[in-house]
Amino acid sequence: MSAPRRAPGGFPVVGIIGGGQLARMCAGPAAELGITLSVLAEAPDASAALVIPSAPVGDHTDVDAVLAFAAECDVVTFDHEHVPAEVLSALAASGVPMHPTPEALVFAQDKLAMRERLTALGIPCPRWAEARTAADVTAFGDDVGWPVIAKTPRGGYDGKGVRVVASADDLADWLERAAAEDSPLLLEEKVPFTRELAVLLARSPSGQAAAWPVVETVQTDGICTEVIAPAADLDTDTAARATEAGLRIAGELGVTGVLAVELFELPGGEFVVNELAMRPHNSGHWSMDGAVTGQFEQHLRAVLDLPLGSPKPRHRWTVMGNILGGDHPELYPAYRHVMARDPEIKAHLYGKGVRPGRKIGHVNVSGDDLADLRERARHAADYIEGAVTE
Amino acid sequence: MSAPRRAPGGFPVVGIIGGGQLARMCAGPAAELGITLSVLAEAPDASAALVIPSAPVGDHTDVDAVLAFAAECDVVTFDHEHVPAEVLSALAASGVPMHPTPEALVFAQDKLAMRERLTALGIPCPRWAEARTAADVTAFGDDVGWPVIAKTPRGGYDGKGVRVVASADDLADWLERAAAEDSPLLLEEKVPFTRELAVLLARSPSGQAAAWPVVETVQTDGICTEVIAPAADLDTDTAARATEAGLRIAGELGVTGVLAVELFELPGGEFVVNELAMRPHNSGHWSMDGAVTGQFEQHLRAVLDLPLGSPKPRHRWTVMGNILGGDHPELYPAYRHVMARDPEIKAHLYGKGVRPGRKIGHVNVSGDDLADLRERARHAADYIEGAVTE
Known part of the structure; x- marks a missing residue:
């Protein structure tokens, strides 16, 4: 080499x-x-x-x-x-x-380890349980209410790691595999969330940390399609508590580099942690154009133990729209329309071949009028992926 | 290949x-x-x-x-x-x-061709003349006043392309070489400028053009050391006329890609063109962090005949400070201090070895307080190059 x-x-x-x-x-x-x-x-x-x-x-x-x-x-x-x-x-x-170290990374690799650790730290989580048998599933569902969310702690079976189940019967195949591998499943209550939020921050080996503003992430069919930075109409106390939870997780788990903490926002300003990722994350792509320091620069600074850059937004709002693979393999010709329609759109393509539903790029757009920015980001992403033609 | x-x-x-x-x-x-x-x-x-x-x-x-x-x-x-x-x-x-085409590029390669063409277009230039003999030099100097500026139209002799001369005697060696090569020199009056400005714009083969705000460039010992975007206290009418001159030059010369028009600002709001460059230019490095579309993205869009991006500034002010090679070859260790002192500094290093006076990088910083930004950009650049140590 x-x-x-x-x-x-x-x-x-x-x-x-x-x-x-x-x-x-x-x-x-x-x-x-x-x-x-x-x-x-x-x-x-x-x-x-x-x-x-x-x-x-x-x-x-x-x-x-x-x-x-x-x-x-x-x-x-x-x-x-x-x-x-x-x-x-x-x-x-x-x-x-x-960076991150294996000791930290395990909490992003193993969802059961993550739930155990966050619960021990008092970080709000959905109610959860380990399940090895159909009886475990039935007991949990009867306790927290059906349906429940079942997850494979590491990776997934046949590419799927999450399933919504209405009874233990819905999970018979996974329980069989879990038993064969002597590896329990994770069950979580289906949280009645109002929207999804994400706390993104970076932490260096020296312990310095810097958090971007809390963002709203919009999922469509389980895939992130839009991020609004900062989250609109977010209660300032909720934002502060979410950021504090993110910083606490990073510190307690010894995370180095960028950490994304995905949250469910609940009615009344409460939240629970959904997932952790210890790397730059889709919820932070807005920062490439929308913040003084983007997440990729910050991740490099963090893993090198350099002082971190300012996570301050450059604009009132930045909206990110993901570009997903569709039926249309030729992406570049769309540039002519998208760039002419909106000279402020920032396109980011990944050099990947098109497959349906695959993340192949994103757009960012910043400004003062959130509704307008959302329309523009959505149109540009849809046009590049071929979902709209005018 | x-x-x-x-x-x-x-x-x-x-x-x-x-x-x-x-x-x-x-x-x-x-x-x-x-x-x-x-x-x-x-x-x-x-x-x-x-x-x-x-x-x-x-x-x-x-x-x-x-x-x-x-x-x-x-x-x-x-x-x-x-x-x-x-x-x-x-x-x-x-x-x-x-892009640019050879027909346009010649006006950036050959300063005599540039002066002839701009003068024919009525674009304000310093008074100038072609010189082949000592008598030509004396006549020009006696006409416009001594000293005068002598330039080799293409490249330079022994790495030097500009000389300030107080008499024809000061130019004897260059005149000898010019005669041997049958290639005249360019003489220009020494303009009593108040400061240097630059108009930076991009033009596509389709004829679309977009100009960034007029900037002030600060030269030290003939090397650009600082750019202030936009130029402070610039009369709006002067800015409009300078931009219009830049757009007219781009259109008349058929420039494609980024064009930099370096200007001398004169007392009373007038200006003359100093130099042209048909490529991204030091006067536009601020746009990498300070504008919605930076000059390097815009150059790519222009040469591909894609619609151009918005040249709108993202901030009230952006200051660029060049990092010049000094005595200190180890640049990276300075990051710890510079980044810790100022989390908003954007450093851009070029991967080049240090040689005294060589442009090896630059910093950008944006915000609302120009004096503060200038101090911060200067300190960061000086610290990285090793000129200051605290």
């Missing part, structure tokens, strides 16, 4: 395991900061490999490949949570600094 | 001849837009080659190298003005679209 080419002046090499769009979007900020990136990519045409010169192809589950990759880097971080524990242990043993 | 890897979706390849920092700073916007860049680089460690995967090494004066490079690109543009006319002609004959 050839070594990444270092810039003169003492600038470090940051290695990213995984060559998806999150690694790709670090490329611009890294070039600006003078930092060299190296990406362990899934394929030569991985999203990040298209824009980063050092992008050796290798498997993130292969200890030797990961160690050889990491040996050329000053610090290693991640594009996703899928690096197995044994690879993380070997990496830690090799002495290359890694 | 291996072909640059194209992204799926119909996205084009933009080739840039020259791998300096201007090419490098296109990398982030290109990745965001999904556009592939390819750079004909001076060396494997050229500034742009460090951050762009397709960066074949080749000589911009070598017709075969340039044609082989361009054959893999959908459009070709430039990092600098030094591609010789015969190479440009061969490139034009090969049929690869090129």
Whole structure:
């Protein structure tokens, strides 16, 4: 594996395991900061490999490949949570600094571990239980009310990690697999949330932390389609408590790098934590254009233990609209219409082939009139993906 | 020469001849837009080659190298003005679209051609003359007043292209070389300017144009050290007339891509054109953080004949401070201090080795208090270059 080419002046090499769009979007900020990136990519045409010169192809589950990759880097971080524990242990043993650390990352990899830890910390969570048997499921559902949410703590079965179940019967196949693997399922109450929020922050190994404003995330068919930054009409006390919960989680779990805490907002200004992600996150894409420091720059600063940048918004509102793959493989020709219609749209494409429902890009737009921005972001995203033609 | 890897979706390849920092700073916007860049680089460690995967090494004066490079690109543009006319002609004959075109570029390459053309258009210029002999110099100096400015129309002698001369004797060596090359010198009056301004705009092949606000550029020992965007206390009528002159130059000369028009502001709100550059320019680096559309994104949009983005400032003021090479080769350690002191500083390093006086990076900072921003930009730039240590 050839070594990444270092810039003169003492600038470090940051290695990213995984060559998806999150690694790709670090490329611009890294070039600006003078930092060299190296990406362990899934394929030569991985999203990040298209824009980063050092992008050796290798498997993130292969200890030797990961160690050889990491040996050329000053610090290693991640594009996703899928690096197995044994690879993380070997990496830690090799002495290359890694952020987040395996000790923190487990709480983003294992949802049962996350629920146990957050509950112990007193962070508000949905009611939850571990389930190994149909009787466990029935008891939990009868207690909290049906339907309930069932989750595989790590990864998923056949690509699915979440199911809404109306009875234990709906979960028979998962329970069978869980028993075979001696690995319990996670059950959660179906929370009557009013909307979804996210707290995004970065924390450095030295313990400095900086949080962006709390945002609203809009999901369509389980996929994030829109983010409104900051969340509209959010009670300032709720926002402060949510941010404080995020900072507390980061500190208690020892998170380093960007942390996303997804929340359900409940009637009356309460909230519960839905999921954690320890990396730049879809809920923070708005910050690339909408904040003084975007999440990708901030993640690099955090994993390098540099002082963090200001998370201050540059505008009253920024709206992010995800571009999802549709039936239309030719994305570029849409630029002519989208850019002519709205000279303030910021398009971000990931260099990925179109597959239905796949996240292939996003747009950001900032300004003072939220309803107008939402319409513009939605139109631009829909037009690029081919969902609208005028 | 291996072909640059194209992204799926119909996205084009933009080739840039020259791998300096201007090419490098296109990398982030290109990745965001999904556009592939390819750079004909001076060396494997050229500034742009460090951050762009397709960066074949080749000589911009070598017709075969340039044609082989361009054959893999959908459009070709430039990092600098030094591609010789015969190479440009061969490139034009090969049929690869090129922006700016050789017909426009000559006015950025040849200062005598520029003066003749601008004068014919009625654009205000310093008084000027062509000089082949000492008598020409004496006659011009006696007419406009001594000292006068002498320029080599193309490139320079021994790296110098401008000299201030108090008499024809001061120019004896240049006149001798000019006679030997049968190539006249350009003489210009020394204008009693109050400050230097720059109009930066982009124009597309379709004729759409968009101008950023007029900025003030501050030069120290002939090198741009600071840009204030927009220029403070600039008369609105002067700003409008300067912008109009820039747009008229772009249209009449058929400029495509970014055009920088450097101006001297005179007492009474008048101005004259100093220089033209047909590429992203130091006077526009502020726009990377300070405008909705930065100059590097806009240049890519223009040369691809995409609709142009909004040049609207995101903030009341943005100040750019250039980082010049000093005695201190280790730049990265300064980040700890600079970033901790000012979380809003945006640092841009070019991956270049330190040489005294060489432009190796810049900082931007935006806000409402101009005096404060100027102090912060200057301190950050000075600290990174090693000129101050606290």
